[in-house]
Amino acid sequence: MLFRMIKGVLFHQKGKMLLIAITIALGASLATGMLNVVMDVEDKVNKELKNYGANITVKPKDVSLLSDIYDTGENGEALNAAYLREDELGKLKTIFWAFNIVDFTPFLDTQVALPDGSSAQVVGTWFNHHLALPTGEELDAGVVGMRSWWEITDGRWLDEADADAGNEIMVGALLAEEKRWTVGETVALTGPEGALDAKIVGIYDAGGDEDSQIFATLDAVQALTDRDGKVTSIEVSALTTPDNDLARRAARNPAALTSRDYETWYCTAYVSAICYQIQEVITGSVASAVRQVAESEGTILDKTKLLMILITALSLIGSALGISNLVTASVMERAQEIGLLKAIGAKDRSITGVVMTEILITALLGFAAGYFMGFGFAQLIGRSVFGSAVEMNPTVIPIVAGLIALVTIAGSIPAIRMVLRLKPAEVLHGGH
């Protein structure tokens, strides 16, 4: 009997129930979409912030920055130079937080003599260096990804896949202007241990010191300086979690942490934890966070996340109120029907049961439809804003389901109670 009554309502009062189902579906899709976006927004914005370049620099332990401090030798090198090993760079992708290492590039620089007698700084680096890791992973790392703000004013990026890449260079806009160099020209560079007839393939405007430098492949500079397999520094771009108290304590001295704190710290993508892990795999290195990037990243991420959480909260409250509102309205609308049931002797409890079951079934259908709609909205936002899919978080399902159930029950119970309190005769008579 109960089943028949419910079926009756669902099929005969299609219009009304459809309205409720639509509203619940809308509310559920809003909640699903927003929750998924808010849970993934940190990751997405973090990737966008990689525009600002490296947030970690790795230098040899003994000479970190000393060439900046001490008077440097004739050819602009630190007197007691120490180096990192190029062949260890692949190990960056083997650390605990390997997936968070977005990009990295090594540097080796030297002063070269130019044909006109002046000198210039040549930076050897990777451009789009293809790495095949022992793990089977393949990736392209280098400055192409880490200097997103460079404007190529003429020519193109140096492409390491070219057969002739070793003889190609890119020149900073200021230097090119001063020397009146153009793309396609060949310049003779004389390094401390070798010479190179380099062809200019691109001129860039970096808006900084790099505008008066020359960029060449790492191999070329290693040949110019006879430093095979050596690099002076590595820039790493990593996705990190904003620092908190624990991270700040750990950054000072990881050894001072309790073993439990240490584990938490090591297994969280704090910039200090990633630095620590890099030091573990690169021999004789000191990895330090570039505060300009790392600190600001934290600020922006925290703010964006909080903003999205508040917007989500508003839309959740909005959809919750909207749903419970409609459910209340639909129950009150059925005052006559409930009055009739009561008049023919139905118990309050069974009436509540029937009405609630109807509404909950409708809500379930609405939720199912809404979840997939919300999925669509989240993907729409992810694709059009960040150009990548928003990860669907399974925890969203119980949250939204619980929310819908709570809101529907909270919206219908008081209304049913109110209607039941009315005298059947009055309700049926039509007086309000």
Next chain:
Amino acid sequence: MTKRRMFLRMITASLLRRRSRMLIALLSIGIGATILAGLVTIYYDVPRQMRAQMRSYGANMLLMPADGETLTEARLEETLSRFPEETLVGAAPYRYVRLDMTSRQQSFTTAGTDFDAVQKTSPYFSVEGAYPAASREILVGKEIAETIGVKVGSEMELTWQPTAVAEGDASADWVPGAMLSGSAEGWSGGSVSISATLGEDGKIAEITVDASTQTAEFGGRAQTDEAFLNQFVGKSLPLRLTNVTDENAGAGIRTAMSAAPEGSDEVDALTGATVTSSAIVNALNGARTASAASQPRTMKYTVSGILVTGGEEEGYIFMALSDLEALTGEDRLDVAELSVSAEEDQLNAYAEGITEEDNGVTARLVKRVTKSETAVLGKLQALVFLVTVVVLLLTMICVSTTMMAVVSERRREIGLRKALGASDNSIRGEFLGEGIFLGTLGGVLGAVLGFVFAQVVSVNVFGSSITFQPLLLPVTVLVSVAIAAVSCLAPIKRAMAIDPALVLKGE
């Protein structure tokens, strides 16, 4: 009873009698309007607020001296006045010199700057200890601190070596037997020159004056007057001129009277030759300054903090610009870092304006910061935009379904009125009136609540308040009214299309 009064009465009666249902409708419109007003306010405010947050990435514009020009603090001030006050977050002047730490035979790049401004332009600087507050306090980069082992509170002696020592001046110092020579303008433009020898103690041991250009019976006496000349012996420079009888003291005399600080040694002016006396004092002081400027100078500084940045700044020492000027005696800047809160196009316009003005200053943008900021802000704004659109769309549909439910419930009433002979238009009019009333009330309510919500968001997320957009109030009300009216009409139309008898029968 006029038609209009009847109309009003029907609406109010319906609203009052159906309190609970109307409350539901009002609540629903209110929620929609709140979300509309709140999200739109946030959407318009986010770029401004986020841009302010983005300034934590540091300077986005550099001011440098144009070719062959020098950048002074005065010139910098003048250039900064181009920026509206609210867009200029901070402007830190920098002067870089190399200072020697003689005790360790090392030299360090030292930056003179303004620490208040640095904290605004480079908020990511982290200082163990404190920023220098008093003079002769310095910040030492972490790398240097680790290499030479200084801590907060340590003292460091830094020496400035002038790069170009003028020829012939090299011996002129208050080392024993050093010679000072100079000249200054005396009476009626004639030049008075002096030469003095400094004793073992750095004080004047001997002085000769050439005042041959001065009137013999007045200024000329300064060359020979023993009593006047003897008072210079045994005094240290700089000197102050006292006992001036001339009431109409000219510029030269005023300089001689005030150039040296309080407590300096004093000499009395020669009676009747005040102008000549002042020229002698000025020439001596000038010779001392010229000689001192070319000498290495050493001062002792206290380390007030260790600077941690993870960048090349860790290899620098920072001190207040005034301290560096006291050490080097030069008022000159190498670069000024500006943190300007503006869009990239606007920044470009500022930079071009400054460079074109030809005030000896060129401006460059820090591409890394400006380009990335534009990219990231663009994404964030697009994100908030899409979220706003989706949320608004869904909320508005939600509002109209609720309104529809509330209206379709009154099908019986519509049928009854129709049966009693009411025209379609009058019924429609009444429902529309109700809808407009609810829309207006809900809209106003929502606009206020939405603003409150936006304010809460802004204060919590960005720590600053939002200004109320007056235009948003009518827009919110209009949208609410439109939605309420549209969602009323559809069910009424359906109700009226059916035969009244059927509706009344309850089918």
